[in-house]
Amino acid sequence: xxxxxxxxxxxxxxxxxxxxxxxxxxxxxxxxxxxxxxxxxxxxxxxxxxxxxxxxxxxxxxxxxxxxxxxxxxxxxxxxxxxxxxxxxxxxxxxxxxxxxxxxxxxxxxxxxxxxxxxxxxxxxxxxxxxxxxxxxxxxxxxxxxxxxxxxxxxxxxxxxxxxxxxxxxxxxxxxxxxxxxxxxxxxxxxxxxxxxxxxxxxxxxxxxxxxxxxxxxxxxxxxxxxxxxxxxxxxxxxxxxxxxxxxxxxxxxxxxxxxxxxxxxxxxxxxxxxxxxxxxxxxxxxxxxxxxxxxxxxxxxxxxxxxxxxxxxxxxxxxxxxxxxxxxxxxxxxxxxxxxxxxxxxxxxxxxxxxxxxxxxxxxxxxxxxxxxxxxxxxxxxxxxxxxxxxxxxxxxxxxxxxxxxxxxxxxxxxxxxxxxxxxxxxxxxxxxxxxxxxx
Amino acid sequence: xxxxxxxxxxxxxxxxxxxxxxxxxxxxxxxxxxxxxxxxxxxxxxxxxxxxxxxxxxxxxxxxxxxxxxxxxxxxxxxxxxxxxxxxxxxxxxxxxxxxxxxxxxxxxxxxxxxxxxxxxxxxxxxxxxxxxxxxxxxxxxxxxxxxxxxxxxxxxxxxxxxxxxxxxxxxxxxxxxxxxxxxxxxxxxxxxxxxxxxxxxxxxxxxxxxxxxxxxxxxxxxxxxxxxxxxxxxxxxxxxxxxxxxxxxxxxxxxxxxxxxxxxxxxxxxxxxxxxxxxxxxxxxxxxxxxxxxxxxxxxxxxxxxxxxxxxxxxxxxxxxxxxxxxxxxxxxxxxxxxxxxxxxxxxxxxxxxxxxxxxxxxxxxxxxxxxxxxxxxxxxxxxxxxxxxxxxxxxxxxxxxxxxxxxxxxxxxxxxxxxxxxxxxxxxxxxxxxxxxxx
Numbered sequence: 001x002x003x004x005x006x007x008x009x010x011x012x013x014x015x016x017x018x019x020x021x022x023x024x025x026x027x028x029x030x031x032x033x034x035x036x037x038x039x040x041x042x043x044x045x046x047x048x049x050x051x052x053x054x055x056x057x058x059x060x061x062x063x064x065x066x067x068x069x070x071x072x073x074x075x076x077x078x079x080x081x082x083x084x085x086x087x088x089x090x091x092x093x094x095x096x097x098x099x100x101x102x103x104x105x106x107x108x109x110x111x112x113x114x115x116x117x118x119x120x121x122x123x124x125x126x127x128x129x130x131x132x133x134x135x136x137x138x139x140x141x142x143x144x145x146x147x148x149x150x151x152x153x154x155x156x157x158x159x160x161x162x163x164x165x166x167x168x169x170x171x172x173x174x175x176x177x178x179x180x181x182x183x184x185x186x187x188x189x190x191x192x193x194x195x196x197x198x199x200x201x202x203x204x205x206x207x208x209x210x211x212x213x214x215x216x217x218x219x220x221x222x223x224x225x226x227x228x229x230x231x232x233x234x235x236x237x238x239x240x241x242x243x244x245x246x247x248x249x250x251x252x253x254x255x256x257x258x259x260x261x262x263x264x265x266x267x268x269x270x271x272x273x274x275x276x277x278x279x280x281x282x283x284x285x286x287x288x289x290x291x292x293x294x295x296x297x298x299x300x301x302x303x304x305x306x307x308x309x310x311x312x313x314x315x316x317x318x319x320x321x322x323x324x325x326x327x328x329x330x331x332x333x334x335x336x337x338x339x340x341x342x343x344x345x346x347x348x349x350x351x352x353x354x355x356x357x358x359x360x361x362x363x364x365x366x367x368x369x370x371x372x373x374x375x376x377x378x379x380x381x382x383x384x385x386x387x388x389x390x391x392x393x394x395x396x397x398x399x400x401x402x403x404x405x406x407x408x409x410x411x412x413x414x415x416x417x418x419x420x421x422x423x424x425x426x427x428x429x430x431x432x433x434x435x436x437x438x439x440x441x
Numbered sequence: 442x443x444x445x446x447x448x449x450x451x452x453x454x455x456x457x458x459x460x461x462x463x464x465x466x467x468x469x470x471x472x473x474x475x476x477x478x479x480x481x482x483x484x485x486x487x488x489x490x491x492x493x494x495x496x497x498x499x500x501x502x503x504x505x506x507x508x509x510x511x512x513x514x515x516x517x518x519x520x521x522x523x524x525x526x527x528x529x530x531x532x533x534x535x536x537x538x539x540x541x542x543x544x545x546x547x548x549x550x551x552x553x554x555x556x557x558x559x560x561x562x563x564x565x566x567x568x569x570x571x572x573x574x575x576x577x578x579x580x581x582x583x584x585x586x587x588x589x590x591x592x593x594x595x596x597x598x599x600x601x602x603x604x605x606x607x608x609x610x611x612x613x614x615x616x617x618x619x620x621x622x623x624x625x626x627x628x629x630x631x632x633x634x635x636x637x638x639x640x641x642x643x644x645x646x647x648x649x650x651x652x653x654x655x656x657x658x659x660x661x662x663x664x665x666x667x668x669x670x671x672x673x674x675x676x677x678x679x680x681x682x683x684x685x686x687x688x689x690x691x692x693x694x695x696x697x698x699x700x701x702x703x704x705x706x707x708x709x710x711x712x713x714x715x716x717x718x719x720x721x722x723x724x725x726x727x728x729x730x731x732x733x734x735x736x737x738x739x740x741x742x743x744x745x746x747x748x749x750x751x752x753x754x755x756x757x758x759x760x761x762x763x764x765x766x767x768x769x770x771x772x773x774x775x776x777x778x779x780x781x782x783x784x785x786x787x788x789x790x791x792x793x794x795x796x797x798x799x800x801x802x803x804x805x806x807x808x809x810x811x812x813x814x815x816x817x818x819x820x821x822x823x824x825x826x827x828x829x830x831x832x833x834x835x836x837x838x839x840x841x842x843x844x845x846x847x848x849x850x851x852x853x854x855x856x857x858x859x860x861x862x863x864x865x866x867x868x869x870x871x872x873x874x875x876x877x878x879x880x881x882x
Contacts, residue, residue, distance in 0.1 A: 007508050007571060009562035033558055035513055036545070041558055042511040044573075050511065067448050070483040070491065072476055072595045073514060073578055074535075074547070094515075096537035098594075099582045104477070106515070106547075117474055117482055121450035130448060132485075137514055137578070141540045153539075154513045 001347070003382045007044050010394055021216055022329035023148030025338050029398045038145025038153030045398060046325075048346035048378075050156070053321045053328075054135055056187050056343060057158050064180035064239045066131040066160050071113050073137055077103035079112040082298050092140045106139040111294050111316060114161040118312070119300040125165045128302065128312070129173055133160030135321065150218075150282075150326040160317040165304055167291070170313035172242045174206050174289050175249045177317040179233055181210050181285050182252065184319065186232040188328060189341025192284055193227045195257045199288070206289030206315070209259060214330040217280030222263055224255035225275040259283075282327045289315040332422075338399030339422050347380040349438070350395040354388050354407035364416070365406050368431060372404075375440030396421065404434060442788065444823045448485050451835055462657055463770035464589030466779050470839045479586025479594030486839060487766070489787035489819075491597070494762045494769075495576055497628050497784060498599050505621035505680045507572040507601050512554050514578055518544035520553040523739050533581045547580040552735050552757060555602040559753070560741040566606045569743065569753070570614050574601030576762065591659075591723075591767040601758040606745055608732070611754035613683045615647050615730050616690045618758040620674055622651050622726050623693065625760065627673040629769060630782025633725055634668045636698045640729070647730030647756070650700060655771040658721030663704055665696035666716040700724075723768045730756040773863075779840030780863050788821040790879070791836040795829050795848035805857070806847050809872060813845075816881030837862065845875060 009030040017034075018024035026032045031046030042050055058068065077095070080086035086093075086105075094106040107113070114132055122130065135158045145153050162173035178194065185192035192210040199207045211221050233248050256271050258264060259281065268276070295301065295311040304310045325344075332339040342348065349372060353365045369381045380400065382391050388407075395403045405417040416434055419426045435441055450471040458475075459465035467473045472487030483491055499509065518536070521527035527534075527546075535547040548554065555573055563571065576599045586594050603614035619635065626633035633651040640648045652662050674689050697712050699705060700722070709717070736742065736752040745751045766785075773780040783789065790813060794806040810822045821841065823832050829848075836844045846858040857875055860867045876882055 005506065007510075007562075007573065030562075033561060035554060035557070036515070036517040036543075037541075039513045039515060039517075041513065041554070043558070044508045044510055047509050047511050065446065067485045068488050069448075069485055070488050072480045072482065074477070074480060074580060074595055076477045091540045094537065094539065096535065098535065099532045099584070100478075102477075113476060113482070116476070117484075120474060121448075121471075132448065139515060143540070154515055 001378075001380050003380055004384050006380065008394075008398070009043065010397065018148065020147050020150065020330070021333055022150060022326035025329055025333060025397070026148055026326065029338060032149060038142060038151070040149055040152060040154075045346050049325055049340075049344055050321060052344045052346070053188065053324055054156075054158070057135070057184055057319055057321060060180045060184040060187070061133050061158070061160060063183075063235075064131075064176045065129075066133045066177075066180075068134065069117075069132050070134050071107070071110050071117075071136060073107055073139070074104050075107045075113055077105055079116055080105065083112050083294050084297060085112070092142065094139045094141050107136075108138055108140045109157075109316075110134070110159055111161065111314075112298065115294045115298045115300050115314070118163055119298060122163070123302060125302050125304050125310070129162065129164050129169055131160055131162040131173060131177075133158060133317070148326060149322040152322065155320055156322040158319045158321060162315045162317070163300070163312045164314075165302065165310055165312065167313055170289055170291065170315055171206065172245070174287060174315050175242070175245045176239050177287050177315070178208065178249050178252070179237060179239070179245050181287065181317075181319070182232050182248075183235075183237070185210060185212070185284060188324075188344050190284070190328065190331060191228065193221075193223050193257050193281075194252055195221060195223070195259050196253075196262055197259070197286065197288075198261060208253075208287050209283045210285035211259065211281035212284055212327055212331055213277075213279045214282050214327065215280055216330045217282045219281055219283075220260045221258070221279060221281035222268055223257035223277050224271055225277050226255040227257060228277070282330060284324050284327050285317075285319045287315065287317045333399070336393070337397035340399045340401060342401045345401050346398070347378040347400050349377055349379045349402045349404055350398070350400045351379050351381045352391050352395060352403060352405045353381070353383055354391070354405065356383050356385055358408055360411045361406055361408055364411050364431060368404065368406070368416070368434070371435055371440045372438055375435070375438055377438055377440070442819075442821050444821055444825050447821065449835075449839070450484065451838065459589065461588050461591065461771070462774055463591060463767035466770055466774060466838070467589055467767065470779060473590060479583060479592070481590055481593060481595075486787050490766055490781070490785055491762060493785045493787070494629065494765055495597075495599070498576070498625055498760055498762060501621045501625040501628070502574050502599070502601060504624075504676075505572075505617045506570075507574045507618075507621075509575065510558075510573050511575050512548070512551050512558075512577060514548055514580070515545050516548045516554055518546055520557055521546065524553050524735050525738060526553070533583060535580045535582050548577075549579055549581045550598075550757075551575070551577075551600055552602065552755075553739065556735045556739045556741045556755070559604055560739060563604070564743060566743050566745045566751070570603065570605050570610055572601055572603040572614060572618075574599060574758070589767060590763045593763065596761055597763045599760045599762060603756045603758070604741070604753045605755075606743065606751055606753065608754055611730055611732065611756055612647065613686070615728060615756050616683070616686045617680050618728050618756070619649065619690050619693070620678060620680070620686050622728065622758075622760070623673050623689075624676075624678070626651060626653065626725060629765070629785050631725070631769065631772060632669065634662075634664050634698050634722075635693055636662060636664070636700050637694070637703055638700070638727065638729075639702060649694075649728050650724045651726035652700065652722035653725055653768055653772055654718075654720045655723055655768065656721055657771045658723045660722055660724075661701045662699070662720060662722035663709055664698035664718050665712055666718050667696040668698060669718070723771060725765050725768050726758075726760045728756065728758045774840070777834070778838035781840045781842060783842045786842050787839070788819040788841050789843065790818055790820045791839075791841045791844045792820050792822045793832050793836060793844060793846045794822070794824055795832070795846060797824050797826055799849055801852045802847055802849055805852050805872060809845065809847070809857070809875070812876055812881045813879055816876070816879055818879055818881070
């Protein structure tokens with residue numbers, strides 16, 4: 001993409017409304033624009049990150065056997081009356097009436113609707129296990145939306161729902177999502193630690209929040225240092241092997257880990273002081289087993305191998321991709337701007353032409369642009385007539401992993417400069433050397 | 442994908458509520474489920490088609506220079522008061538109040554919001570042309586939603602918006618979208634004919650509907666036979682060359698073409714009877730130049746080369762992917778079910794194991810499944826224990842372009858059968874011959 005044809009409205013000043021660094025940087029980098037309280041447009045740079053994040057989530061959901069569907073945003077109140085949540089949900093639910101005066105709502109979540117899909121079609125245990133997910137906009141009318149997309153009213157959510165014959169099956173489904181989440185966050189460069197979460201009136205131990213450590217995190221968390229070195233399951237993990245998957249979950253739930261809410265001082269004191277990691281954390285995912293909470297009132301049952309009807313045992317599994325992007329920035333930034341992990345960067349390389357109009361610089365840039373693109377790299381080619389300082393500041397701010405700098409002096413010497421955004425390291429290379437580095441020729 | 446692990450709720454009976462063939466087939470093939478009047482969930486098979494359709498749209502929008510963003514579904518009424526449309530829009534607009542009692546609405550379209558984005562950042566003609574699009578859910582509260590996703594209340598729409606300094610620029614932007622649309626529909630196997638549409642109070646000739654011919658179409662259309670043979674611009678079309686693009690538009694707007702609404706009997710009688718094509722049509726896209734309709738009341742202007750402020754000249758360009766899928770089915774089906782064009786088929790190949798459990802059949806199927814998948818084909822492997830007749834009926838119903846049939850007799854002879862869903866032609870091949878056919882080995 002040529003920057004001259006891209007839409008990248010960089011803000012020079014720090015926006016006053018932004019209280020946290022991710023919100024500030026997303027506004028300054030032209031990723032998002034606020035449209036109303038807690039409501040944002042994603043501009044081209046932000047949309048590219050959103051797509052990359054969703055793609056990783058999708059790949060890992062599919063790998064774990066979940067199937068993608070798409071449910072509508074507007075739901076009938078009737079469904080929510082069946083589960084009893086229409087009255088319980090409170091003011092966060094955006095309620096409305098259609099032209100026929102029917103009660104409708106903007107889905108804050110989809111347990112009821114997906115249970116309705118299930119009960120409409122699935123009648124036998126032979127069709128289980130089943131896990132359906134979608135990535136769809138949700139609305140929760142927060143009293144005080146703030147922190148940009150970290151706590152917005154309209155937000156994107158990946159929500160998966162599992163259906164099984166019994167608790168054992170549901171636990172295996174839960175474990176698959178647990179491992180899928182470990183892989184998902186790791187692929188985004190994040191170290192996410194699963195922490196036991198409150199299961200409320202349902203009880204049991206099958207609820208975990210996935211927390212990333214970041215100095216600017218929203219809450220205090222406590223965990224054993226072992227988590228920082230635990231191996232994350234690879235792409236060859238066999239999600240069809242319940243025992244293997246359960247083993248991974250055991251490994252990842254054995255050391256101490258707790259959010260402030262669930263913190264147990266007695267157990268914590270059993271961890272040696274050297275191994276105690278107390279830090280700020282941001283929740284990026286939540287998985288939850290709730291058994292028959294919806295299947296029973298809504299009549300979602302299957303015939304079991306015993307010939308009898310069984311209410312299915314369910315769980316739900318959420319990741320907020322829009323919120324996650326803010327969390328990634330909280331974890332990866334410096335004073336100059338964002339530092340994207342390679343897997344979610346909006347472009348891989350900023351190709352900076354220091355002197356557009358200079359025939360030699362233009363020729364080298366055009367050539368590199370074409371060859372890097374052919375090598376499968378996403379290149380943002382800064383072909384604008386901004387001054388060099390501004391170009392560097394922009395490249396640092398938007399945080400692409402690599403900057404390739406082409407100036408007249410280097411070109412005369414047959415060289416280009418390459419800068420790693422994260423380490424700040426610079427290196428001078430021939431054009432051929434540069435291409436070899438990025439797998440091109 | 443193994444059918445035993447997929448969620449494909451086929452209906453054996455024709456659903457009574459479906460009045461048109463696409464609605465009936467989408468329900469029967471387990472593509473969609475109705476959730477409320479004019480509101481549908483997309484089940485896994487349908488979601489795959491939706492993704493493929495959106496991908497083609499996206500690629501062709503990007504090729505033509507449009508940039509993808511994502512605007513929220515819920516909008517502030519304030520913006521619509523600025524344009525004057527909040528009161529004008531009528532009962533189709535889904536109005537609501539948030540918990541602060543602020544007037545909000547579910548966006549039926551996004552002219553106001555995108556104009557707001559534009560005016561917030563763009564100040565100079567040097568940043569033009571600009572074309573921003575998104576693919577987002579819309580809600581229009583139709584009095585009588587019907588025909589499934591063909592006329593639903595919540596629907597997906599790709600809407601692009603162009604901004605230019607003056608009419609000439611806007612016309613060039615309009616032409617780019619015109620050509621982009623020709624390519625988009627052609628890639629989906631559709632022959633779409635641009636027909637001049639009513640421009641209402643704005644006037645001018647820059648509004649076209651793209652209509653596909655289908656016996657079950659919703660309206661009567663009239664066009665010159667020449668359209669059926671016009672060459673569609675290739676992938677190498679230079680969207681940066683306004684003259685070339687204008688030439689293509691001229692070629693595609695010269696022969697007579699009109700919807701019932703715009704039909705002109707006098708002009709029509711000038712077309713020789715042999716060349717008159719009078720048929721049923723379905724609208725699949727609409728492009729529209731509206732000049733300063735929004736930029737003037739909303740104050741979206743740029744400094745021109747003359748140093749003066751100019752309200753930008755705008756256009757909008759819509760395609761409804763969800764509706765488009767219904768239109769594709771209306772155009773491509775037979776008594777047995779859907780016949781997908783290859784580019785939008787949910788899977789490329791139905792691999793049918795006639796005798797699961799038979800060691801030889803299983804081995805051949807597993808091997809073909811792995812090799813075809815490695816060759817980049819999307820394969821739906823029917824490994825279920827349904828009887829053969831049911832498997833064939835399902836494969837025909839869901840309309841994958843190719844069926845590969847593996848049975849014990851063929852396997853003993855070292856052969857598999859291949860059936861083309863569209864032509865019905867069958868052929869017997871060796872496994873190696875089959876793989877060669879699909880680019881595998």
